[in-house]
Amino acid sequence: MPAVSSRGRGRRTISEPNMVPFIDVMLVLLIIFMVTAPLITPSVVDLPSVGKASKQPDVVVQVVVGKNDGLELKAQDHSAPVTLDTLATAVRKAQNLGDGNPAANTAVVISADKTVQYERVVKVMDTLQRAGIARIGLSVQLAD
Numbered sequence: 001m002p003a004v005s006s007r008g009r010g011r012r013t014i015s016e017p018n019m020v021p022f023i024d025v026m027l028v029l030l031i032i033f034m035v036t037a038p039l040i041t042p043s044v045v046d047l048p049s050v051g052k053a054s055k056q057p058d059v060v061v062q063v064v065v066g067k068n069d070g071l072e073l074k075a076q077d078h079s080a081p082v083t084l085d086t087l088a089t090a091v092r093k094a095q096n097l098g099d100g101n102p103a104a105n106t107a108v109v110i111s112a113d114k115t116v117q118y119e120r121v122v123k124v125m126d127t128l129q130r131a132g133i134a135r136i137g138l139s140v141q142l143a144d
Contacts (some may be wrong), residue, residue: 059075062075071124074092106135
């Protein structure tokens with residue numbers, strides 16, 4: 001029921017909203033945030049660093065994703081077109097070209113044209129990771 005004011009000649013209602021419950025709720029929320037804020041521990045993100053590998057790779061295999069979504073595998077002096085289905089086996093063969101040991105310190109670098117969709121690059125990375133290839137990197141060229 002609205003409050004009634006009896007100033008002057010007649011009775012009229014006061015149409016101002018009651019702010020006390022709103023202020024009470026805001027103060028309770030403020031206290032809750034002030035108490036819980038120090039309890040939240042900030043998470044630490046371990047970002048990879050560039051050029052801090054303990055040992056440089058013995059063999060570098062390069063997978064080039066072309067403008068027409070074609071894949072090309074470059075290892076040492078060899079270059080051959082491959083498909084996404086045969087990429088893993090071709091990389092394994094290229095790793096064996098190094099010293100005959102498939103567990104050698106081999107890195108795979110993915111290079112892509114800037115017009116290639118990022119989804120295509122991720123599919124190549126996913127295919128290599130599912131094949132068990134541990135060292136995968138992306139080639140970056142600085143703009144002139």
